[in-house]
Amino acid sequence: MIGNMMFQPLLISSLIEHAVIYHADTAIISKNTDGSITHSSWGQIARNSKRFANVLQSFGFTVSDRIATLAWNNHRHLETWYGISGSGLICHTINPRLFPEQLTYIINDANDKTLIFDKTFLNLVLSIKKTLPYVEYFICLDGYDEKIQTAFPEVLFYDELIEGQSADFEWPELDESKASSLCYTSGTTGHPKGVLYSHRSTVLHSYATCLPDSFNFSAQDRILPVVPMFHVNAWGTPYAAAMAGCSMVLPGPMLDGESLVQLIDEYQVTNALGVPTIWQGLLTAARNSGSQLKSLQRNVVGGAACPPSMAQAFKDEFQCETIHAWGMTETSPVGVINQLKAKHLELDESEQFQLRFSQGRPPFGVNIRICGQENSNDELPRNGHATGHLQIKGHWIVESYFNQFSHALTEDGWFDTGDMATINQDGYMAISDRSKDLIKSGGEWISSVELENIAIAHPEVDMVAVIAAVHPKWDERPVLIAKKSASSQITEDKILAFFTDKIAKWQIPDKVIFVDSIPVGGTGKVLKKDLREVYGSVLLAKE
Known part of the structure; x- marks a missing residue:
């Protein structure tokens, strides 16, 4: 016997539909590549995403064709995300900081049909264009620019493409297990490897990151994803923000401390997310400018271990809570997040702060363990002392890499992360090191x-x-x-x-x-x- 409840597939298009119905006037602030600011909203993002979906449909693409983006965090990039994945295609975000040879490899490995790029990457795209035989269209993510047209005659311009399109588009009802987006690992050893996310895994990941014990997003927040949209989908924040109805401040290419302080203060950012090197620059700039970062309530640190001195500085100097998190491309990326339990509130402040040094514990949907040998199932005790190979499994964890038919898992179905860690009796995981960096x-x-x-x-x-x-x-x-x-x-x-x-x-x-x-x-x-x-x-x- 099955339950008598409705079934609706978990689709990325449902996120933007929810945002436009219930949060249409919520602000999306975007810094453009030229430094100007565009004020948009979830309603405008949704309408333009449908316009772009009509553009893609006019190109004759079929479900699961790959569309690549080479762009910063801005409103146009956000519109393309929902237009691509919502219409049944796969959004392949590309890291522009990779070597040209790596860019060529992953674009060809993905068999991308279109390459969308910010104009700051014009020369990079021109330098690799001849090595991309499968790319049919090149779209500059901006308005018409005569200089770009002269240098790149076959280029199309995003603003012109969507201007002539209707905002009426019916999102297809896809199988929730269909692929929605593609990210490649950073390729520190060998070629980068593709991780292919599904609509289902992305929506479930969004639910998990919105939880109070995770990023704690709500419709009262204005979030600043400093982590780029090409870095594991900005840790899933553009999806979670639509789900929760957050306002977003998108910083574009200007990620220096001074620019970020200005955005936080001017637009009253409550929650920011980024890697430690970014926050080091922010702290220096805030001190130099005299800013108190008064609106900033929380900052999420991931991508590398957060130095205790950095967390202490945010707390003591700016009354900002630092949330430690851990994940990787293969985990969508959130694996664990450090939020305290009720019993920890009985600890004194120094003991609480010490607990914050670990990366945290998993939200519902994933599980972690440590093992004595790589890719084995000899689980070690959760006592906070035993150090082993960190493994993970769950609803948004990779099973196999794109274009590679062998599983990426241990014999009993866990993904070995390559990290060495401890896990204590409460499930808090602390990274000791990458196994190769010990x-x-x-x-x-x-x-x-x-x-x-x-x-x-x-x-x-x-x-x-x-x-x-x-x-x-x-x-x-x-x-x-x-x-x-x-x-x-x-x-x-x-x-x-x-x-x-x-x-x-x-x-x-x-x-x-x-x-x-x-x-x-x-x-x-x-x-x-x-x-x-x-x-x-x-x-x-x-x-």
Whole structure:
């Protein structure tokens, strides 16, 4: 016997339909590539998404054809998202910070039929155009521009395309298991791999992220997704915002601290989301400008471990709650989020803050475990001490990679993340390191994350990374790469002394290397592989 309830497929189009019916006048603020501001609304986003769906239909595409976007967080990009996925096509967001060879690979691997791009990427698109045999249309995500037309005669302009289209479009009732969007991993080793999300997985992920114990979105919020829409769909925020009826502030290409402070203060942002490198710049800019970031209630930190000193600064200086989260492309991306339980409110403030250092616990819909061996099912105890390979399963977790027919799971159906972690008795997970970034010194493990958290707390350091360097006696030893703050005169001895009494003496880095900049990838993560290639033998040279 089955239940006597209605069935409606979980579709991305239902999110934008909900937003237009119940939140049509809710503001969408967008910073354009030229720095100007466009004031839109969920109603206008919905109408233009239908206009763009009509454009795509006129091109003759069929269900599940891939449409690529190479664009920043702005209102036009948001409109294309809903127009593409809502009409049954697959929205393939591309990271413009990848190498041209990687861009060519993923566009061809996806067999994208159209490439939509912001005009800031014109030269990049022109440089790879001849290597994209499957792309039929190139659309500049802007109004008509004579200079672009001259440089790229076959280009089409988004504003012109939708201007002649009707806002009447009936979203098709698709199978909820149909693919909706495609994201590729950052490809730090080998070619990037595609992760193909479904309508069902995306809507369920949106429900989970809106929960009070997750991002806690509501129709009273004005959110600022600093994390790009090409980075795992901006952590799903454009979908969750439509579901909850949030107002959105889309920052475009200007992600520097000064620009973000201005947006937060001018548009009264309540919730912002981004990676630690972004928040470091925001803190510096707010201090320099004297801004108190009065409207900002919460900021979500993901993509890399949040340094405790950063969370402390947001709390003490700006009365802003920092929410630690963890995920990856293969997990849509939210896997765990750090929100306290009722019993934790009985702890003193320092104990609560200590608990906040972990990445958090899973929302309903996913489960996590740690195992002693990679891709095995020998689960380790949840005691907060045992460290193992982090594995995950759930409604929005990858099963297999796009265009790869083998499963990406363990024999018993879990995805091995490549992270090393602990899980305590309450289910709070703490990342020790990426398995490839752990440092094995004399048979003992050293966490580069723990060393980085100590170093970044020094007031004369702006950015740090710890890598494993080859050592003739101990196999590997930690080396600290550091970028000094402006006008700092800090020395190697002083920064190494800063570790005293904060960690075991044998875990203190052997060397400090001061650099002008530390390389980061397209998602804001430090490129430790690049640092290891340059400095991995520095201790051998010392001998």
